[in-house]
Structures are given as C-alpha cells and as structure tokens.
Amino acid sequence: MSRYTGPVCRLCRAEGAKLFLKGDRCYTAKCGFTKRNSRPGQHGTRRQKMSVYGLHLREKQKLRRFYCLNETQFATVYEKATKMAGQAGHNFLQLLECRIDNVVYRLGFAVSRSQARQLVRHGHFTVNGHKLDIPSALLKPNDVIAVAEGSKEINLIKENVETSAARTIPAWLSVNVEAMSGSIVAIPIREQIDVPVDEQLVVEFYAR
Numbered sequence: 001m002s003r004y005t006g007p008v009c010r011l012c013r014a015e016g017a018k019l020f021l022k023g024d025r026c027y028t029a030k031c032g033f034t035k036r037n038s039r040p041g042q043h044g045t046r047r048q049k050m051s052v053y054g055l056h057l058r059e060k061q062k063l064r065r066f067y068c069l070n071e072t073q074f075a076t077v078y079e080k081a082t083k084m085a086g087q088a089g090h091n092f093l094q095l096l097e098c099r100i101d102n103v104v105y106r107l108g109f110a111v112s113r114s115q116a117r118q119l120v121r122h123g124h125f126t127v128n129g130h131k132l133d134i135p136s137a138l139l140k141p142n143d144v145i146a147v148a149e150g151s152k153e154i155n156l157i158k159e160n161v162e163t164s165a166a167r168t169i170p171a172w173l174s175v176n177v178e179a180m181s182g183s184i185v186a187i188p189i190r191e192q193i194d195v196p197v198d199e200q201l202v203v204e205f206y207a208r
Contacts, residue, residue: 089187100138124147127143
C-alpha cells in the first residue's frame with residue numbers, strides 16, 4: 001500500500017472518530033470532523049448496517065490511521081506483538097506507542113505523527129546521544145530523546161517545543177522543554193494509552 005496523500009480530515013470522517021491527523025487544527029473549531037462528522041461521500045449521511053467483519057475492519061483501519069502506518073508496517077507490528085508474553089492487544093498498543101515517531105509527537109516536538117515521522121527521517125533527533133533517523137525504531141525505558149544540536153534553531157521545531165508546554169504529556173514520558181529533550185519513564189500501561197479504539201476487535205480481525 002502506498003502512502004496516503006489525500007485529505008486527512010476525510011479519514012477521520014470515514015472512521016467516525018477524531019484521529020488528530022492535522023496537528024493543531026484538530027483542536028480548533030476549524031477541524032473538519034467537528035464541522036462535518038458524517039461519513040464522506042454522496043451517501044455519507046445514511047445509516048449503514050455494519051456486519052461483524054465490518055466492525056473488525058473499521059476498528060483495524062481506525063487504529064492504523066491513528067498511528068499513520070501503512071498496511072504492511074501495521075501487520076508487522078501486530079505479528080511482533082503476538083510473539084510477546086501477555087495480551088496481544090495490549091502488547092500491540094505498547095509497541096505502537098514506543099515507536100520513536102510517536103514518542104516525538106507525544107513529547108510535543110511535532111504537531112502530528114506524520115510531521116514527527118518526517119522530522120525523524122531527516123535526522124533532527126538523537127536517542128541517547130546518537131542520531132536516529134528510523135521512524136519505526138522502538139524505544140525503551142530510560143532512553144533519552146533530544147533535538148539534535150544542529151536542529152535546535154530550526155523555526156518549526158522551536159515553535160513546536162514552545163507550544164508543547166500547553167499540551168498534556170503522558171505520565172510514562174518526561175520532557176525538559178529548556179533542553180529540548182525527553183525520556184521514557186516506563187512502558188505505558190493500557191490506561192495511559194488514549195486511543196479511540198477497542199484493540200480486542202483488531203486482534204479478532206487478524207485471528208479470523
């Protein structure tokens with residue numbers, strides 16, 4: 001599956017939930033989902049009876065789009081989660097949350113996960129003092145994520161860091177705005193992961 005380049009507000013409307021794909025705009029009255037939360041298309045306002053398979057599919061698509069992954073990436077993470085001890089659904093969410101692109105977004109260094117992925121890919125962040133430009137890299141407790149020295153004067157990153165103070169940072173992360181860095185305190189538990197999905201339905205989709 002190629003990268004989606006169409007209007008992202010359409011994806012939120014299709015899934016019936018705000019996926020926060022457009023950065024700060026999602027928190028304002030200009031949000032496309034807030035202005036028009038019906039499904040996209042000519043018949044979007046009609047009621048639609050959903051099959052069991054349809055429910056599982058929509059939940060899987062919602063979670064995949066929430067983290068901005070393509071189908072292959074998403075399935076690869078799920079396969080890894082099933083090989084870990086514990087509940088597959090919880091493991092899946094933990095792996096998705098611990099990706100460096102998601103951590104950069106959660107720390108407030110990017111306004112969206114897609115922007116975070118681009119910044120990471122361009123080498124603007126370091127992990128434990130070493131530059132890391134692989135968005136899918138998994139981080140672990142005590143890892144320190146920081147803006148690279150040569151990137152601290154980039155206006156976009158400076159603006160993101162300055163406004164990050166107004167955002168709620170998850171309890172499993174800590175951030176130092178002055179140093180433009182943050183760290184992972186612990187692996188997040190399910191109650192600390194605010195995603196608008198039922199992960200068990202995603203597990204059932206892949207187990208069918």
